[in-house]
Structure formats: structure tokens, C-alpha cells
Amino acid sequence: MNEKVKKIIEYGARAPHFYPNFPLILFWSQKSGCTSFANCFFQIGLYEIAMQYNPFIHNYEYDIYKSKAGYITKLSRELLKGEKDTLILVRNPYKRAVSSFVSLIAPPGIDNPEWGPIRKFIYNDSTCKKKISFKHFLHYLHANGADADYLNPHYSQQYIQGEEEFVTNYIYLEDFSNEISRIEIKYNLQTIPLDTLTKSWHHQAPKRIHKGIQIHPSAAYISELL
Secondary structure, eight states: OOHHHHHHHHGGGOOOBOOTTSSEEEEOOTTSSHHHHHGGGGTTTOHHHHHHHOSSHHHHIIIIITTSTTHHHHHHHHHHHTOSEEEEEEOOHHHHHHHHHHTTOOOTTOOOTTHHHHHHHHHSOTTOOOOOOHHHHHHHHHHHOTTOTTSOTTTSOSOOTTGGGTOOEEEEGGGHHHHHHHHHHHTTOOOOOHHHHTOOTTOOGGGGEETTEEOOOOHHHHHHHO
16 A cells, blocks of 8 residues: 555544545544544435444444445545545644543543543653643643654544645535535535534533633633643
């Protein structure tokens, strides 16, 4: 496999969405609307099958669809041919940073193991119960390098070095409804029911508000913390 393509496909378990008879190849990253893009199965007639397998669509995506023999080989070939238009869904990086931090919050009584490496970095003790602030989280990412391939892909940066050689168009999550409508018209696709397909149990927006205080995702705020 071409090394550039291999890096794009393998980095952060973000293999693009590809289907032979679908006109687009869709790039994505965790915490940037990935579930909304995974619902492209609606466009290729596999949405109901995916829901029957598991209501969490990523399970079908990884367990069944992308584990098929030849999927990665065919995807690699199509990327090198460059005949299909390619889109990538991106998100305001400051809002994504907040969403990544909030995703660490586990249900009551459960300790997310992802806290361990952060506690180790901050307190030199992965098992301590001391609190971790958003500022701590940002320093952890900064020290490790947001592009480090050993970081949880929900926290590592959206950008993959070299992706611009394969990506021709960018879609912004903050304007997802309008962007998708334009794509549906341009490529003569079905109109997807956004209210249904863009909702997921693991979306973090409601958790960002606690006791009337919302975590501020602005660039100035994050820059100040760092």
C-alpha cells in the first residue's frame, strides 16, 4: 500500500467512508461529528441493517462494514485514482477540545481509565483521585503533542499530515445542515432526516453545562489557559 495513503487510513482508526457506487469518499475524525457522517449508511441503503446490528452505528461501521475483506485495499486504490470527490467533516478546534474533555466524564460509579495517563502526567500517580481541570487536560495534550499517534484519537488533533493531498472539500460541523443540503443537491442524493440521524447517546453538548455554567470554548480562553 502507498505509504501516504496508509498513514491517512490508519491514523487514529479514521478510515474514510467509502462505497463503490457512492460518488464521495468521506473523511472524518472523532469528536467532530463522526456519528453524523457514519450515518452515510442511509445513503447506501444499509442504515436499517446497521441499526438492527446495533443502535450505536459505529459498531456496524467497524465490526462489519470496514472489516470486510478488501475494504482497505479498494479504498486505497480509489484514493490514489483520485476520481471521486472527497469531503472531510471538521469542527471548530476549540469547541472540539471542550467536547474531548467532557467525554472523559463517565457515568456515576465508573472511573474512565483514560484519566490514568493524565493523572500520571499531572500528579505522577495514575491512581490518585485528585481532580483534573480543563487546563490540566490542555497541558497534557500540549506536552504530548496533539498529533501523537499514541493519544486517544478523541483527543488528538483533527488534522492528519498529508491529508490535503487527498481531500478536495471541507464541511464545517457548525453549518452541517446547510452543508449537507448543498451536497445532496449537487450529487443528487437522498434527503437525510437530520433530526434522527445526527443524534447519538454519546454526544457531549448537554454535559458542557453544569449548574448554569457553560465551559467556554473560545480561542482566547484556551490560549489563556496555556
